[in-house]
Each structure stands twice: as C-alpha cells, then as structure tokens.
Amino acid sequence: MNIREARFSSLDLETTGLNPQKDEIIAIGIVPLEGLKILSSNSFYSLVKPKKVKIKTLKIHGISQEKLEKAPCFDEIYPKIRNILEGSILVGFCVELDYSFLKNASRNFNAEKIDVVKVDRALSRFLGEKYLESPDLDSLAKKYGLKTPFRHNALADAFITAQIFQIQLLRLLKVGINTVEKLMSIINEPEQPIL
Amino acid sequence: MLPPKEFIRKIKPFDLLSEEEIDFLVSKLDVEAFEEGEIIFSGTPKKLYIVFSGHVGLYKNGELIEEFEKGDIFGLGIYENSKAVASSDTICFTIKRDFINRIVAENAKFRDFIDKIMKRDLKGLICLLEGRELSDALLMKVADCITKKPVFCDAYTTVRDAALKMEMNGVGSIVVVKNDMTPIGIFTNRDLRKFVIHGTSKEEKVSAYMSSPVMSIEFDRPLFEAYQILNSRRINHLVITRYGKLYGVISVKDIMSQFEPFTSVSILHRKLGKATNLEEIRSIHERIVETIKNLSIRGIGFYELSSLISSFYDLLTEKVIEITERSFTKEFGELGDYVWINMGSSARKEQILATDQDNMIIHSGNGENIREFAKIVNNNLEFVGIPKCSGGYMAMNWCMSVEEWKKKFENWMTSLSPENVRYLTVFLDLRAIYGKKDFLDELIGFIHEKVNAQVLRYLASDAVMLEPPKLGGIRGVEEFDLKKFGIYPIVNCTRVLALEKKIVNITNTRERLMKLVEIGSLSENVLKSVLDSYEFLQNLRLKNQVAGKGNVLNVKNLSRINQFALKDALKIVQDFEKLVKGRFFVEGGL
Numbered sequence: 001m002n003i004r005e006a007r008f009s010s011l012d013l014e015t016t017g018l019n020p021q022k023d024e025i026i027a028i029g030i031v032p033l034e035g036l037k038i039l040s041s042n043s044f045y046s047l048v049k050p051k052k053v054k055i056k057t058l059k060i061h062g063i064s065q066e067k068l069e070k071a072p073c074f075d076e077i078y079p080k081i082r083n084i085l086e087g088s089i090l091v092g093f094c095v096e097l098d099y100s101f102l103k104n105a106s107r108n109f110n111a112e113k114i115d116v117v118k119v120d121r122a123l124s125r126f127l128g129e130k131y132l133e134s135p136d137l138d139s140l141a142k143k144y145g146l147k148t149p150f151r152h153n154a155l156a157d158a159f160i161t162a163q164i165f166q167i168q169l170l171r172l173l174k175v176g177i178n179t180v181e182k183l184m185s186i187i188n189e190p191e192q193p194i195l
Numbered sequence: 196m197l198p199p200k201e202f203i204r205k206i207k208p209f210d211l212l213s214e215e216e217i218d219f220l221v222s223k224l225d226v227e228a229f230e231e232g233e234i235i236f237s238g239t240p241k242k243l244y245i246v247f248s249g250h251v252g253l254y255k256n257g258e259l260i261e262e263f264e265k266g267d268i269f270g271l272g273i274y275e276n277s278k279a280v281a282s283s284d285t286i287c288f289t290i291k292r293d294f295i296n297r298i299v300a301e302n303a304k305f306r307d308f309i310d311k312i313m314k315r316d317l318k319g320l321i322c323l324l325e326g327r328e329l330s331d332a333l334l335m336k337v338a339d340c341i342t343k344k345p346v347f348c349d350a351y352t353t354v355r356d357a358a359l360k361m362e363m364n365g366v367g368s369i370v371v372v373k374n375d376m377t378p379i380g381i382f383t384n385r386d387l388r389k390f391v392i393h394g395t396s397k398e399e400k401v402s403a404y405m406s407s408p409v410m411s412i413e414f415d416r417p418l419f420e421a422y423q424i425l426n427s428r429r430i431n432h433l434v435i436t437r438y439g440k441l442y443g444v445i446s447v448k449d450i451m452s453q454f455e456p457f458t459s460v461s462i463l464h465r466k467l468g469k470a471t472n473l474e475e476i477r478s479i480h481e482r483i484v485e486t487i488k489n490l491s492i493r494g495i496g497f498y499e500l501s502s503l504i505s506s507f508y509d510l511l512t513e514k515v516i517e518i519t520e521r522s523f524t525k526e527f528g529e530l531g532d533y534v535w536i537n538m539g540s541s542a543r544k545e546q547i548l549a550t551d552q553d554n555m556i557i558h559s560g561n562g563e564n565i566r567e568f569a570k571i572v573n574n575n576l577e578f579v580g581i582p583k584c585s586g587g588y589m590a591m592n593w594c595m596s597v598e599e600w601k602k603k604f605e606n607w608m609t610s611l612s613p614e615n616v617r618y619l620t621v622f623l624d625l626r627a628i629y630g631k632k633d634f635l636d637e638l639i640g641f642i643h644e645k646v647n648a649q650v651l652r653y654l655a656s657d658a659v660m661l662e663p664p665k666l667g668g669i670r671g672v673e674e675f676d677l678k679k680f681g682i683y684p685i686v687n688c689t690r691v692l693a694l695e696k697k698i699v700n701i702t703n704t705r706e707r708l709m710k711l712v713e714i715g716s717l718s719e720n721v722l723k724s725v726l727d728s729y730e731f732l733q734n735l736r737l738k739n740q741v742a743g744k745g746n747v748l749n750v751k752n753l754s755r756i757n758q759f760a761l762k763d764a765l766k767i768v769q770d771f772e773k774l775v776k777g778r779f780f781v782e783g784g785l
C-alpha cells in the first residue's frame with residue numbers, strides 16, 4: 001500500500017511500571033495520521049483507572065490521584081480505542097512495550113506496528129548517517145528539529161512521535177520508499193551497517 | 196495540551212488570543228507535510244497555514260508573488276486564484292477557516308488584525324503590531340519614559356558612597372530602599388547641597404539627608420500624571436514603582452524631552468526668523484536635526500514631519516540668501532532681478548533630514564554678477580549644514596536667464612538622449628523660494644506647452660527603469676536601497692502622470708496623486724495603496740537615516756512585520772510602475 005494512502009496511529013501510554021504482566025495502563029494518547037497528514041484534531045486522550053494497582057501508592061508526575069480515581073477503566077474506553085486503531089498501523093516510540101500493554105489489557109487486540117527508533121536506524125543506514133544508539137524521545141525529537149517544551153503527557157508524546165514519524169516519512173519518500181511494504185522490510189532488516 | 200501551542204502562541208496574531216482561544220485552535224489543528232514541489236493549495240484556500248518548517252512559494256498567474264518560511268502564516272487575505280507550492284519539504288500546521296472565523300467572531304483584536312490582513316491595510320497593521328498609536332506623549336505610560344536602570348542604596352549607606360554611586364552612574368538622584376526594594380526616600384543633588392551646608396562628616400548616613408517619604412508613582416500610570424505631580428510638588432525626581440517595588444526614576448528633564456520636540460520645532464522656527472548671522476543659523480540647524488530625530492524615534496510619521504519641516508527649510512534658505520545678498524550688494528552693488536529655486540525633494544516638500552542642495556537660479560539677463568553671488572550662497576548653505584550636491588545641480592552651475600532656460604528645456608525635450616532625459620527628471624520639480632517668482636511661472640508655463648507624448652514616453656520609461664527587487668526573494672536580499680528602488684519610482688511615476696495632466700503648480704507627490712484622483716485620472720484604490728506604500732518606505736528610510744545608515748536598508752534586521760509590509764509596499768511600487776508602463780506604452784521599452 002502506498003504510504004500516502006496508509007493510516008497510522010501514533011500511540012503513547014503511561015503505565016504504572018514497565019512489566020505488562022503486572023503493571024497497568026493509566027493514560028492513553030492516540031494521534032491519527034492519514035498518509036503524511038497528522039490529524040491532531042481527531043486525537044484521543046484519556047486517563048485510565050487501574051484495576052489492581054492502588055492509586056494512592058502511585059506517584060506519577062502530572063497526573064493527579066483524584067482525577068485518576070474518577071477516570072474510566074480500560075474496558076469502558078476500549079471500544080472507542082479499538083475503533084480508532086482499526087485498520088491503522090501503530091506507530092510509537094519503543095512501540096513493542098505499549099503494544100504488549102494494549103494486548104494484555106484487551107486480549108483480542110492485534111495490529112501492525114512501526115517503531116520510530118527503528119525507522120530512524122533504517123533511515124540513517126540508508127543515508128549513511130550515524131544514528132542514535134538508544135535514544136530517548138527528547139533526543140530523537142531534537143534530531144528531527146523538534147522542540148519538546150511540554151512533555152510527560154501521553155497525548156503530547158504521541159503528538160511528538162507523530163511529528164517525528166511524519167518527517168521520517170518525508171525523508172523515506174525522498175529515497176524511494178513509498179509503500180508500507182518497503183518500509184516494513186527495511187525496518188526489519190538485520191541491524192548491520194551496510195558496507 | 197499539545198506541543199504546538201508554544202510555537203503558535205508566539206506567532207502574530209495568535210499572541211492576541213486568550214489561553215482558552217489558543218487551546219481551542221490548537222485542539223483543531225492538523226499537521227500537514229508537503230514534499231518539495233507539491234501543491235499545497237490551488238484556487239482559494241479553505242484553511243489557514245502556519246509554516247512549521249520548510250519554504251512555500253505563492254504564485255499568481257504563474258508568477259511568484261510571495262514566499263513564506265517558518266513562523267509565517269498564509270491562507271488568509273487576497274489569495275483567490277493563487278497557488279501555493281512547497282519549494283522545499285515543508286510542514287505546516289493547518290486550521291480550518293471555520294475555526295478561525297469562530298475566534299474572529301469572539302476576539303475584537305484578532306478580528307481587527309485579520310480584517311487588516313484581508314484589506315491589506317499596512318499602516319493599520321504596523322500600528323497594531325508595534326503596539327503604538329501615532330504617539331500622543333500625554334498618553335504615554337511613565338514606564339515608557341524611563342531611560343536608565345534605577346540607582347539605589349540602603350539607608351545605612353554613607354553620604355560619600357551615595358554621592359560616588361550617583362557620580363559613577365551619571366545621575367542626579369539615588370533611591371534609598373529597604374531590603375525588599377520598597378523605596379523609603381530619595382537623595383538628590385538638592386539634598387547633597389543640604390549636606391554640604393549642614394553636614395559634618397562624609398561618613399554620615401544618607402538617611403539623615405534624604406527626602407522622605409518619597410513621592411512615587413506606579414509604572415503603568417500615564418506620563419501626564421507624573422508631570423502634574425512634579426509640577427505641583429515642585430520636585431525634580433519622581434520614583435517609579437512596580438507593585439510597590441522600585442522600578443525606576445524619572446526627572447523633569449525626561450518628561451520635558453517627551454513633550455518638548457513638538458514645541459521646540461516652532462521655537463526654533465521663530466529663532467531662525469530672528470537670526471542675523473550664519474553661525475546662528477548653523478547652530479539652529481544642528482538643533483532642528485536633533486529635534487527631527489527625536490520626533491521620528493517617537494513615531495511621528497513622514498507626512499506629518501515633512502509638512503512640519505519643509506517650511507523651516509524654506510525659511511533657512513531664505514535667511515541665508517538674505518544675509519548673503521546684503522553683504523554682496525554692499526560690496527558689488529545691486530543684483531538684478533532673479534528667483535532662487537529649489538529642486539528635488541525640497542521642491543516637493545518631502546525633505547526631512549537635510550538632503551543635498553538642489554537649486555538653480557532664473558535671472559533677468561545679467562548673469563555674471565548673479566553667478567558669483569550664487570556661488571557664495573551655495574557655500575553659505577553648506578556652512579550652515581546643507582551639503583553640496585555631488586552632481587553639481589546647484590545655482591552656481593545652473594544660473595540662466597528665462598530665455599536661456601527655455602532654450603535649454605526645448606533642447607532637452609527635442610533631443611531625448613538618456614542624458615537629457617535625466618536632466619528633465621531633475622529639473623521638473625521646481626519651487627520658487629526667494630525672489631521674483633514670475634520667472635518660474637513663465638518657465639513652467641513654457642515647459643507645459645512644450646511637453647508632448649514623446650517626452651512623456653521617455654520620462655515614463657526612465658521612471659520605471661529601476662524595478663524593486665523580486666518580492667518572493669526579499670529575504671534573500673540582504674541590502675537594499677530604499678530611495679533608488681522604492682521612493683524614486685513612486686516620485687518619478689507620479690511626476691510623469693502629473694505632467695501629462697498639466698498639473699503645474701503642485702510639486703508634492705502626495706498632493707499630485709490626490710489631484711490626479713480628483714480629476715479622475717487615477718483610482719481611489721491606487722491612491723490609497725501608493726500613499727500607504729510611499730509613507731511606509733519614507734518612514735523606514737527616515738528611521739534608517741536617524742540610525743545613521745542612510746538609504747541602504749538591511750532587510751534582515753527588520754522586524755518580521757516590517758519585512759512583511761516592505762514586501763507589500765514594493766509590490767505596490769511594482770504595480771504602480773506597471774500602470775505607468777501601460778499608460779505610456781512603454782512595456783517593451785522605447
């Protein structure tokens with residue numbers, strides 16, 4: 001499928017920890033893309049009330065315990081999330097982890113996924129540039145000339161990720177990678193420098 | 196909230212929006228990416244575009260008319276039937292017009308801005324953005340008047356240290372403050388005198404001699420209020436506070452300098468009238484130059500200033516001639532009849548900071564004596580501060596009888612060599628300053644009789660020869676001669692149009708244009724845009740001159756809005772040139 005016709009969903013979760021088996025989602029932000037266009041006006045953002053983890057024990061920057069207490073639980077918003085993500089390719093920063101969380105929370109969830117860190121590596125290999133070894137979102141954003149004045153919010157991070165991906169797509173088109181299939185194949189190539 | 200908020204809120208006119216309004220727009224924006232060469236819109240745009248990165252060219256009828264880069268907005272205003280193309284990979288934030296319209300309906304300032312963009316109201320836009328109304332000193336805030344950081348000390352400072360601090364900072368007062376910067380007193384030169392009279396040791400504390408409690412005024416009060424306090428209390432210094440803390444000090448002098456320039460032009464004018472020798476005139480001239488600079492810094496526009504100043508320069512020339520004539524006739528006997536004529540910007544009453552001398556003489560027949568006399572006048576004018584013309588267009592070289600002048604003009608108009616066309620453009624703006632004005636009337640009558648279609652065509656062709664730089668690339672242009680590419684084309688085109696319609700007695704560009712509209716030779720729309728553009732360019736030049744940079748403008752140092760307005764102004768110049776080309780059939784040259 002041509003990249004310009006593909007639909008993507010830039011996703012970012014905030015979780016209580018890094019273990020999808022134990023930890024839970026507490027915020028979700030999704031910013032959809034249609035080809036190269038970020039439809040940020042159709043973004044989705046919600047806090048998620050955890051099932052098992054006690055809210056009082058949570059200390060998360062920028063999210064108030066009170067609000068979390070009043071938030072819907074995952075099952076309540078899942079139909080909507082599923083609707084948004086349906087037929088689109090997940091895009092994220094270290095997307096595998098977020099994907100596992102989604103899968104665990106919903107059981108029947110399935111999607112193709114693209115990690116912007118991997119795209120960055122593939123692009124760098126293509127262009128013969130150095131790539132960032134294991135970047136955080138801020139340094140990756142900076143590499144693409146994006147400022148991140150406002151962070152640590154799932155929606156803001158999903159947006160920044162969408163912007164990074166958008167710039168990556170522009171650059172991919174330049175080097176002739178114009179279909180989703182080509183994109184998938186280059187990001188999944190073994191990570192050895194092309195000599 | 197999404198990250199673009201920080202980016203967008205800094206961009207004009209979004210800085211006029213409230214927090215809620217910004218949040219609303221940011222929640223409605225999309226981010227679109229365009230590859231190099233991709234068409235962004237074609238026809239009439241339905242969105243507002245804010246360039247986040249890359250470059251965009253706007254084309255109308257295949258011609259590049261504007262260029263946008265990071266932080267620019269487009270998609271509003273006169274974009275019907277145009278095409279925007281990404282000239283490099285470009286990312287834009289886009290907001291649908293409906294959402295913009297919703298804000299327009301709610302926010303009056305924002306509406307005003309959008310209105311002005313739609314109407315291309317340059318003058319209004321600049322006023323709006325630079326946040327100044329044509330300045331009324333009485334409505335200025337006291338904070339606007341502060342010129343230096345406040346000098347302060349605490350109550351335990353010795354008189355010696357306080358005086359030292361005042362001396363080192365070159366101020367006449369020092370504010371005594373508490374630790375939290377609340378002013379408790381002020382120690383001024385006057386208090387220092389008290390100390391000299393009554394004091395015993397320099398180690399005494401400043402608190403013993405300061406004036407306390409201290410008169411203060413909050414920073415956002417009108418200047419006029421400060422002026423009244425200073426007057427009614429008969430004090431020289433007033434402390435400015437910001438929420439009770441020391442913010443600055445203003446003196447009577449500071450305030451007077453705000454009010455003064457307006458009055459000092461008329462005072463200097465009167466002084467000039469009474470001046471009896473060249474030295475006096477020279478010093479008055481020096482002071483008027485300072486006053487003009489002052490007024491221009493304060494935002495008084497070109498039209499106001501030029502009308503204020505041109506009668507001053509007329510009087511100055513008159514005075515110099517009178518003084519010279521008196522001593523000349525004493526030595527060499529009576530001069531015959533003659534008229535002293537100013538040419539160029541002085542003739543058009545468009546001179547502000549003294550430009551070079553441009554003058555000539557028409558006399559009744561006996562030339563030699565008068566030529567000698569003219570030489571002295573030219574030298575004396577130089578002495579009082581008006582430099583000689585490098586091209587030599589001065590009365591000492593251009594001193595002829597009416598008949599000789601007629602022959603000269605006839606010759607120029609029959610053999611239209613480039614050199615002669617140049618002479619015509621120089622010698623067609625004439626204004627009598629001193630002497631027998633009938634001579635000039637006779638010459639002008641003659642000129643207008645002789646002007647024919649051929650002459651007009653050559654003059655028109657000369658007027659449109661210098662085109663302003665292509666607008667799209669204005670930011671690529673580093674330096675740019677405002678006079679040559681902006682002001683001259685307007686002046687020269689206007690002169691040709693006026694000449695065609697035999698508008699004889701008007702030399703001023705603005706008045707010529709208004710007359711042309713009055714007789715139906717020019718449309719109101721053209722008048723308005725050309726006048727706006729002319730004023731804008733003249734103001735820009737004036738500011739540049741005051742900053743000591745002459746006519747050459749550094750485009751990069753301009754504020755964004757001025758760059759934007761400059762582009763627009765030059766577009767108007769181009770259109771005006773096109774109109775003249777069309778009217779005199781010189782599109783393809785001669």
